[in-house]
Amino acid sequence: MSSPSDRFECRWQGSKTLLALYLACLALAMVALGLLAIPLFFIIPGLALCLGHACWVIPRHILLTHPHAITGLRRDASGWQLWSDARGWHAVQMRPDSVALPGLVILRFRRAGQWFARSQCIGHDALEPVQHRRLRLRLKFSRKRWAAAR
Known part of the structure; x- marks a missing residue:
């Protein structure tokens, strides 16, 4: 296996x-x-x-032209991280109310040290179709997807 x-x-x-x-x-x-x-x-x-x-x-x-705009997501052994030009990769906790639909993904996340959650909408035309599908699957079926950032 x-x-x-x-x-x-x-x-x-x-x-x-x-x-x-x-x-x-x-x-x-x-x-x-x-x-x-x-x-x-x-x-x-x-x-x-x-x-x-x-x-x-x-x-x-x-349009994601501002330096603080969130333009990337990654998951590795240390947890979920978001990318912005101003901050680089920074750890976040994904929220369980994130939505993964075929035409739209709404990422709900909370940054370390903050009490409130934020959102980022990712339309179907913002990613390659295969990448969009992989993102939806990862959000739905990832292990420990709601674990706090380390």
């Missing part, structure tokens, strides 16, 4: 599909603000918040 390897690594790029979905939702939110029967001094800050959110989210979580 063969023993399964504990080593796994993948890196992804920005997703054009996620960008299109985000921009569609942003446009709907802005149209909804415009159609509301509320005073203009509520609409303008709402639009500013929508645009500010887009300026924050698009480079960090969708």
